[in-house]
Amino acid sequence: MIDIETLSRTYGVNAERGADGNFPRFFERVRGKRVLAIADRNTAPLATPLLGRLGEYAQCGTFVFPSYEPVADERAIAAVKEAAQGYDYLLAVGAGTLNDIAKYVGFLRGVPSGIFATAPSMDGFSSGVTPLIEGGFKITRPAQVASDVLIDLSVLAAAPRMMIGAGVGDILAKDCCLTDWKISSLLTGESYNEPAAALMYEALGACKQSLPAIASGGEEGVARLMDALLVSGYAMVVAGNSRPASGAEHHMSHFLEMDFLRRGERIPLHGVKVGLGTAVSLYLYRTLSARAPFEGCEAVYEVAKRLPSEEWEREILRTFGCPTRFSELGVAEATVRDMFTSAYRIRDRFTVLTLYCTYGMMTPALVDELVACFY
Ligand SMILES: [Zn+2]
Structure with missing residues (x-):
């Protein structure tokens, strides 16, 4: 503990x-x-x-x-x-x-x-x-x-259950954030801060282990979740930036947030959008080896193999009453399509989306596949 x-x-x-x-x-x-x-x-x-x-x-x-x-x-x-x-x-x-x-x-x-x-x-x-x-x-x-x-x-x-689910979503996302960081170090040479990553994996592990307690809604569960959320913040302090805590799933969330702002509509919870983005990232990682090979792909496949499936993630989101499809957020399908092809531009940070979008893998057929799966 x-x-x-x-x-x-x-x-x-x-x-x-x-x-x-x-x-x-x-x-x-x-x-x-x-x-x-x-x-x-x-x-x-x-x-x-x-x-x-x-x-x-x-x-x-x-x-x-x-x-x-x-x-x-x-x-x-x-x-x-x-x-x-x-x-x-x-x-x-x-x-x-x-x-x-x-x-x-x-x-x-x-x-x-x-x-x-x-x-x-x-x-x-x-x-x-x-x-x-x-x-x-x-x-x-x-x-x-x-x-x-x-x-x-x-x-x-006593917080609304979906807010607790949002916190869980923000922590489970770290699997993808850390993997995005790792593959960037493999493909672009970006430096990977081991102590920051280790601290973040600790937060992630603690949260995963406590999922049944968190889902039961008692104080013990929220205590463990709060610990993980705090440790995540410290991992960012160690890294000196948000790299260990924010990858493609956060870029997708930010992309949608700007759409809600433009429309003057109520913005869904951060962790709820991040949870959905995480499911997309997990899907992209899981199916990566089925796409066209690229230089250095073997090492990337090895890292991606350690991730859970997008269905596991969605099952957990469901437990907390969080949306498991983007349509449930009240966002247009066209916006979600744009998100798949453009969200990586939000920040100069290499992620699984950057990989797909700049290595020619985000084809119109894949966008259709993602829409069918997640919208
Ligand atoms: Zn976050």
């Missing part, structure tokens, strides 16, 4: 378990400071016990987004940056978006930030980078690692 508190300390993070809003180590760390809590309409009520107790140690303010699902775009960043004036600690109350906003604004303002996690839905709690939306584009900006990650297992276990 991962000793998350000790491991977190080595990365300067106070990963603290507490209940009923009681987090003594955190309270000592912010004693006498001015703390701004940043929440949205969904998460604000969950912070009431914590903010009640925190008030005995620090001067507290709150910023609540007027919406239920804010996005981490220029407007949100500007609003929080403005609200954060005069504060010397930013505490996000939420998961992906709020954590991203607090981490980034804290970095811009030069003050520490932390997170009271309300759902184990993605792995950005402890990473030092932040995905943001600028001009409708998804980009990754440097930010800071959260100083404190406050974990109340009863809050996490």
Whole structure:
């Protein structure tokens, strides 16, 4: 089992378990400071016990987004940056978006930030980078690692089941991220950071082992999932970028996210889109040796052989009530077709999609095959 508190300390993070809003180590760390809590309409009520107790140690303010699902775009960043004036600690109350906003604004303002996690839905709690939306584009900006990650297992276990499934999807994706990285090192000579990869495989292994416990919905399962999500963040810190945690499946997710933004529609959870992208990557890897051979292909086939099947992945997504086909997300078939042929351009990072698309393997027939299988 991962000793998350000790491991977190080595990365300067106070990963603290507490209940009923009681987090003594955190309270000592912010004693006498001015703390701004940043929440949205969904998460604000969950912070009431914590903010009640925190008030005995620090001067507290709150910023609540007027919406239920804010996005981490220029407007949100500007609003929080403005609200954060005069504060010397930013505490996000939420998961992906709020954590991203607090981490980034804290970095811009030069003050520490932390997170009271309300759902184990993605792995950005402890990473030092932040995905943001600028001009409708998804980009990754440097930010800071959260100083404190406050974990109340009863809050996490009460999160919507699909949010827990999203967290599982974000971790299971790492099999493909690490394989994308490995094949890039084989085919392009990109350097592969063994310690970062080993740490990520540890997170992945811990999550896979705990799948039955996570699926049962109890606190023990969400504890293991949260550990894996935190370790994933540390693997990114070790690598110095998101390479061990983000490959083709993330590029597919980002591609779709921009489509939802353009249409002004509600964006499906990150880990849900990533889970679907992972199934596609697993399929591409599993069927790779049936395609035309290329220089260095034997070594790549060897690496790909270690991956699970796309059906295994989809079965798990199904267990958590997550979509297993892109049509369930509310995205057009034409967009998904574009995604298969263009998502690799989102970032200059070699992945299984780059391999297929730049080595002439992403033929119209294969796009039809993928649509039949995944749309
Ligand atoms: Zn992710």
